[in-house]
Structure formats: C-alpha cells, structure tokens
Amino acid sequence: MDINRVLEDNYRNFGISSDVYELGREAEKALSERFEEIDKLAEINQLKVLSAFRENRVSETDFVKTTGYGYDASGRDKLESVYASVFRGEDALVRAQLISGTHAISTALFGNLRPGDELLCPCGKPYDTLDSIIGLNGAAGSLAEYGVTYRQVDLKDDFGFDYEAIRDAINEKTALVEIQRSRGYAQRPAFSVDEIGELVRFVKSVKPELRVMVDNCYGEFVEDKEPLEVGADIMVGSLIKNPGGGLAPIGGYIVGNSDMVEKSAYRLTAPGLGKEIGANLGVNKDMFQGLFMSSQVVAGAEKGAVFAAFILEKLGFDVSPRPFEGRHDIIQAVNFGAPDGLRAFCEGIQSAAPVDSFVRPVPSDMPGYDSQVIMAAGNFISGASIELSCDGPMRPPYTAFFQGGLTWYHAKTGILTAVQKLFDAGVVCR
Numbered sequence: 031m032d033i034n035r036v037l038e039d040n041y042r043n044f045g046i047s048s049d050v051y052e053l054g055r056e057a058e059k060a061l062s063e064r065f066e067e068i069d070k071l072a073e074i075n076q077l078k079v080l081s082a083f084r085e086n087r088v089s090e091t092d093f094v095k096t097t098g099y100g101y102d103a104s105g106r107d108k109l110e111s112v113y114a115s116v117f118r119g120e121d122a123l124v125r126a127q128l129i130s131g132t133h134a135i136s137t138a139l140f141g142n143l144r145p146g147d148e149l150l151c152p153c154g155k156p157y158d159t160l161d162s163i164i165g166l167n168g169a170a171g172s173l174a175e176y177g178v179t180y181r182q183v184d185l186k187d188d189f190g191f192d193y194e195a196i197r198d199a200i201n202e203k204t205a206l207v208e209i210q211r212s213r214g215y216a217q218r219p220a221f222s223v224d225e226i227g228e229l230v231r232f233v234k235s236v237k238p239e240l241r242v243m244v245d246n247c248y249g250e251f252v253e254d255k256e257p258l259e260v261g262a263d264i265m266v267g268s269l270i271k272n273p274g275g276g277l278a279p280i281g282g283y284i285v286g287n288s289d290m291v292e293k294s295a296y297r298l299t300a301p302g303l304g305k306e307i308g309a310n311l312g313v314n315k316d317m318f319q320g321l322f323m324s325s326q327v328v329a330g331a332e333k334g335a336v337f338a339a340f341i342l343e344k345l346g347f348d349v350s351p352r353p354f355e356g357r358h359d360i361i362q363a364v365n366f367g368a369p370d371g372l373r374a375f376c377e378g379i380q381s382a383a384p385v386d387s388f389v390r391p392v393p394s395d396m397p398g399y400d401s402q403v404i405m406a407a408g409n410f411i412s413g414a415s416i417e418l419s420c421d422g423p424m425r426p427p428y429t430a431f432f433q434g435g436l437t438w439y440h441a442k443t444g445i446l447t448a449v450q451k452l453f454d455a456g457v458v459c460r
C-alpha cells in the first residue's frame with residue numbers, strides 16, 4: 031500500500047482537488063522546521079502541566095461531582111492549585127461559575143478596583159466586550175457608574191508601546207493596568223511575553239504600587255512562559271479557549287497574586303465567602319483533562335495557523351502573522367480585500383466542521399458592530415473558539431480572523447477545504 035496515494039485519494043473523496051492538495055504538501059514541506067519548533071514547545075508545556083498534576087497529587091477522587099454550596103470541594107481547590115502551579119501564580123480561581131473570558135475579566139476588574147481608582151489600558155482600546163465593563167458606551171452597571179475612571183494610551187503607528195504617553199497617563203488615581211496579550215480582533219500583532227514583561231517593568235518603574243492584569247485569552251501555551259513570570263500580578267482567561275483543551279464545557283480562570291485572586295472571588299461569590307463556596311457541578315474531570323490536553327491542542331491550532339498563513343500568502347493575500355514570524359497567540363488574520371474571498375473561506379471552514387457541516391454561514395447584523403459579520407463554527411461546545419472557527423466583519427479590508435482546531439488534521443482539512451472554496455468561487459485561479 032502506498033500510504034501517500036491513499037491519503038491523497040481520501041482527500042480527493044473529501045472534495046480536495048489535486049492542485050489544492052499539492053499546495054498543502056508544499057506548505058507542509060516548507061514548514062517542517064516550524065512544525066518541529068511548535069511540537070517542542072508543546073512538549074515543554076506538557077511537561078509543565080504534568081509536573082503540576084504530580085506536585086498537587088491529582089487523584090480520581092478530585093473528579094467527584096459536588097452540588098450546592100460545595101463546601102470542602104477538594105477537587106475544586108485542587109484544580110485551582112494546579113492552575114496556580116502551571117501559570118506560576120500564588121493562587122487561582124477556576125470556576126464553571128465564571129461564564130466566559132469577559133466575565134472573568136469583569137470579575138477581576140470589579141474585584142480589584144474601588145471608587146476613585148483609574149484603570150489604564152496602555153495598548154489601545156481593549157477587546158470589544160470590555161466597552162460595557164469600562165463604561166465606554168454608557169452601559170448600566172459599568173465601572174464608570176461605580177466611579178472608576180478610565181484612561182487609554184494608543185499604540186504607536188508601528189504597534190510599539192508609546193512609553194512617553196504611558197508615563198504621562200499614569201497619575202495618582204491610576205490603580206490597575208490592563209494589558210491584552212492577543213490581538214483579539216484588532217489589526218495589530220499579539221504581544222510576546224517578553225514585550226509584556228518590558229511594559230510591566232516600565233509602568234512599575236513609574237509607579238511601583240501599580241497592579242498589572244493581563245488578558246491572556248488565546249495566549250496560553252503558545253510560548254514557554256506566561257505573563258506572571260515576567261512580573262504581571264494577575265492573569266485572566268477563558269476555558270473555552272486554549273486552557274480548556276476543547277473539553278472544558280464552560281469556565282474562566284483568574285490566577286496570580288493571592289490577595290487579588292481573593293478579591294476577585296469576593297466579587298464572584300460574596301464578600302466573606304469568596305473561594306470557599308461553589309459546587310463543581312460535575313465538570314471538574316473535563317477541566318482537569320482539558321488542561322492536560324491543552325498543550326497539544328494549542329500546537330495543532332498553531333500548525334493550522336501557520337499552514338494557512340503560508341498557503342494564503344502564496345495565493346497573494348495579506349496575512350498576519352506571516353508564516354515564519356514569531357507567534358504569541360493562536361489567531362490568524364487574513365485580509366481578503368473583497369467580500370467574496372471572506373465569504374468563500376468561511377463557507378469552506380464551516381463545511382469541514384464535524385458539527386453543522388451542512389450549514390452555510392451568511393453575513394448578519396451583530397450587536398456592537400457597525401457592519402455585518404460572517405461567522406463559521408461547527409462546535410461540540412457552543413462558541414468554543416479553541417475549535418476551528420472563523421469570522422470577520424463584512425467591511426474592508428475583509429479580514430478573516432480564524433483560530434483553533436482540536437486536532438492538527440482537522441485544522442489542515444478545514445483550511446484545504448476553505449482554499450478549495452476560494453478556487454471554486456473563482457476568487458483565486460491556478
């Protein structure tokens with residue numbers, strides 16, 4: 031049996047032409063060293079996670095479902111100790127009761143800011159869902175309503191930090207600095223952990239008592255270290271992204287300085303109760319196992335991202351990051367320059383999904399966006415963007431932001447299918 035032949039035949043049966051298959055083969059060949067590097071990083075992170083499981087003596091009894099108040103929920107506390115070990119924090123809050131990344135960020139901000147304090151974002155406007163938390167759009171219940179003010183310093187034209195303006199922005203009210211590691215859905219690169227470290231050192235040199243929170247969404251396990259290791263005080267993220275490994279069905283985490291974690295817990299549950307209550311509702315096993323799987327899942331997603339970057343750049347599209355550039359999150363941006371490309375690409379991603387492959391994504395209005403948005407996702411866990419997914423606003427430069435893939439093979443198949451759609455729709459020709 032010629033295994034290459036069999037593989038190609040199977041792709042052909044899946045709808046991939048030999049031209050597109052060949053593009054994929056070329057990409058894999060050109061990226062072999064890049065893939066090796068990604069695998070090594072996954073190995074480093076897998077060891078880090080496994081060591082944390084051993085140190086904390088994770089046991090089958092930690093998977094027992096608890097209900098109600100969940101007093102003495104040792105599995106819940108154990109999971110939090112494991113997160114603290116992995117991410118090098120003093121303590122952690124890892125809960126199904128943290129509904130999403132936004133909720134975790136909101137909990138940490140409300141928990142650690144007081145009336146009269148000022149929040150500083152030194153990396154430009156943060157992720158869209160923070161608008162309402164901060165109160166940029168007049169939303170009820172925002173930090174602004176509670177007397178917490180906000181200041182922002184935009185990045186320079188080359189996406190570097192504007193240190194001079196940051197120094198000027200720090201004043202006697204400034205209490206917390208929020209740094210967003212990932213590009214989110216903005217036209218700027220993600221920051222490396224070292225760049226974050228540089229910024230943390232700078233703001234603390236201006237005002238030593240400042241606390242720094244990193245929005246770590248999409249960044250976990252992409253590098254061999256995490257923001258707490260370069261001086262950030264707390265770090266926040268979503269369990270339906272990287273660290274949930276595709277298995278956690280819900281949840282968020284807050285990890286770092288124990289006083290700040292405790293204050294976040296007082297906000298999540300109630301003052302005085304904090305981390306002491308909260309049943310795990312039976313999701314503990316999946317949260318442990320998801321964290322255990324995460325390094326490998328992230329590696330698969332990253333391979334998918336560089337694979338796509340390579341092929342799409344070759345086809346003439348503007349991609350960010352470029353295939354051989356350093357990566358600091360799992361998001362890949364591709365500018366299609368016209369609506370047809372964005373639409374065809376999303377259709378391809380959707381049609382290669384394990385769930386809802388028969389659905390055709392169409393652009394539609396979304397609250398908070400001034401243009402229509404097209405989204406492709408066929409998920410096991412609703413909205414989980416560690417699973418292969420893609421979306422983009424229908425406006426120039428018609429950028430697709432895509433991420434995820436629970437396995438490298440699925441990421442590859444999804445991308446080849448999307449590229450096939452670009453050919454079939456006449457967006458690119460051979």
Ligand SMILES: *Cc1c(COP(=O)(O)O)cnc(C)c1O
Nearest residue numbers: 130131132157212214245247268
């Ligand atoms: C996804 C994301 C969030 C919000 O997380 P949700 O789980 O969607 O609420 C915040 N910041 C960044 C950078 C993100 O990527």
